[in-house]
Amino acid sequence: MVASKTQILVIAVTLIVFGLGLTLYKSITLGLPLIPDQYQDVWTIESKVSFQPADGPVEVALSLPGDHNGWANLNENFSSSGFGFTVIEDELGRHARWTKQTLDDPATVYYKIQVYQQSRELASPSASPTLPKLLKLTEDQEKAFAFFVGNLREKSVDDESFVSLLLQEFLSGTTNQEVQFILNSTHVGKINAILQLLTFAGIPAHPIKGIELEDGRRKQTLSVLLEIYNGKQWVVFNPDNGASGLPEDFFIWERSDDAVLTVIGGKKSKVEFALVNNSLPLRTVISMEQQSNKFALLDFSIYALPVEQQGIFKGLLLIPVAALVVVFMRVFVGLSTSGTFMPILIALALIQTTLLVGLAIFLLVVGVGLWIRSYLSHMNLLLVSRVASVVIVVILLMAVIAILSYKLGIDQALNVTFFPTIILAWTIERMSILWEEEGGHEVLVQGGGSLIVAVLAYVVLANHYVEHLTFNFPELLITLLGVILLMGKYTGYRLSELYRFREMKKQL
């Protein structure tokens, strides 16, 4: 017993010292700040170009985003297994080019970039505004163009109001006859049809292709904005809603007519983006990037992983911290929870939904679930079918909540899907048994305990510092392991026992 206790003590202290030592080494020698100073949203964008083989040699050209659009480029990486690779810089901007003589199987090449926004101001395009060429129009089309443009010109005071009126007409679900005709007869798609109309009206314009930044998105595709010249300056319009101005969190990839991706000798090519947002102190990122080649320790950090995995690890690395909260609450406080680690999953879901909305959803789903479960209990079903039925009911409830909240415009509630369905169903089942066996009081105690632990875990996880430390210093997990081992040997009283044994006072 004494031996095992000292053993644990030695192991735990070693782990704690080792983790702290590595952290301090990284912090002092490599200059990674322990306490984040100035935060900056750093986006890691991974573009994945995939295509299938066709006849002949393959040439893939991807235009690369330039620096001139308010975004600073921290670093970039290319992966090009088996392809010849060059980066070309000419008057049209930078292009990455992958080439190969023959291709037999579908292939994928990657380009990863880390960027942060320096300013929301767009530099003026270098080229002076010129009108692009107009398509050859048939007589009917020309009439329709002239009628449509003339009509809008009459209603508008200047070029800008003209454009916004025009975009209004093109909003999806339009019933305007001329718009339908123009779209159907030109066969060039909505954006190009709009560009043609602008050219016809004498307004210089070009598309902006870019990415709507959204943390954790995987198969994001390019979105298109329009930029028009109003005689004095360039103005950005969003063709999807007619609004002017550059939307927030929009990363500009290509600011001209040129195609972003051209594939010769391949078919079914497409480009998709995976996005991860890290709120990081710039100093950290810059020093990591500069030193990652020098120090193996950094080269083997989480940053070395592909973006998708980085995003997953960002969440995974938080789980041990939540586990620590659970251990603490059970061993030192003595709070009983329904299911040992259920509160962790609830806490992770709360991060996605925000606290209050998440709690409301949780209570609603469990409440309605309990009510339906109490009806199921009269039907005398086998346990497995009953739990399966509750799972289905939970999913239906989630769908109803998502649809209703979307219609009502409560966006956070859309994240209802982050709640773990099976865990919710089992929670409902257990609570319901608890209710039948031990009464509503015990349900309140355990349910309340679980929620308190979940909320505490959420408060810890949502903390900036915790995220900074776990992501940049994953070796702290070793320290955490040591701490949890030590907690497992705690033989003192729990806080709840000071209440439980209160009647022993009479013996003093």
Place this chain on the structure above:
Amino acid sequence: MINLISPKSLRSLGILGMNRRNISFIGKYNKRSNYRLVDDKLLTKKIAMAKGGIPVPELYGVVEYLFEIDGFLEEIKQRDSFVIKPVQGSGGKGILVVTGRDGEDFIKSSGVKIDSSDLRHHVTNTLAGLYSLGGRNDRAMIEGLINFDPSLKDYSYEGVPDIRVIVFEGVPLMAMMRCATHKSDGKANLHQGAVGVGLDIATGQSVSAVQNGVLVTRHPDTNAVFASLRVPDWDKVIELAAGCNEMTGLGYIGADIVLDKKFGPMMLELNARPGLAIQVANQAGLIQRMAIAQEIVASTDDPAQRIQQAKERFSNAALATA
């Protein structure tokens, strides 16, 4: 202001806390591989009858598979009273007590009438593992109903009172009678509001009583005064409980004993993780008693001697002078 006791006072009284119980008592003296002997009540029953001739309630039958339920329902019609238990249940969950019949219907201990489809529902739930540790598949066992000693009738409401004895290596450490109340729905479960009455190890005389962590003097439903409670056949009860360590190979357990009108003390089940409320009911801590028990264990191997010494050293009179 919440009424709390300081950790220092708890330590000076030798009160055992949950963390310490898990690490220094259960973790140290109970071998994991022997747990199944007490977690599986059928196994407990078997070894009790085989090894020590320890009396247990009569086993009417076991239902293991769903297809056996029809046969069971047919058979059970012959019986006036019986108890259905999950073989691997815990905390008294899933125990259904039938005390009488009304034509085709069965009368539960609470007086509520149920029919055979309710019985079927209960047994299928049991087999599916609803009441069992970890929710794994289980069996249902059907036992004879205990006709409890009429002298204890006033101390329990709508349910069988049982006696929990905590024993360490053949030394009885502490005992308590658990009395069902209206609030506990006829169950002798302290979590649900049953009353725990601490008992003098030497005599079976009550020491003090506790309900929901608060000391009480009378039964809330029957108004019986606990001070006058003295468990009959006490020596037999203690002897029965003390034999259970050797039988299971578990060093620190709680033995649940019931007193049957006809058969005397019987072992109902064993618990490898006995609760801590017994300390409040006895107004005494387990840590000192454990230290004394270790002295007793070191001094003698004879089971009778261990019991005798425990009675001497843990008797109320001895504790009062110490």
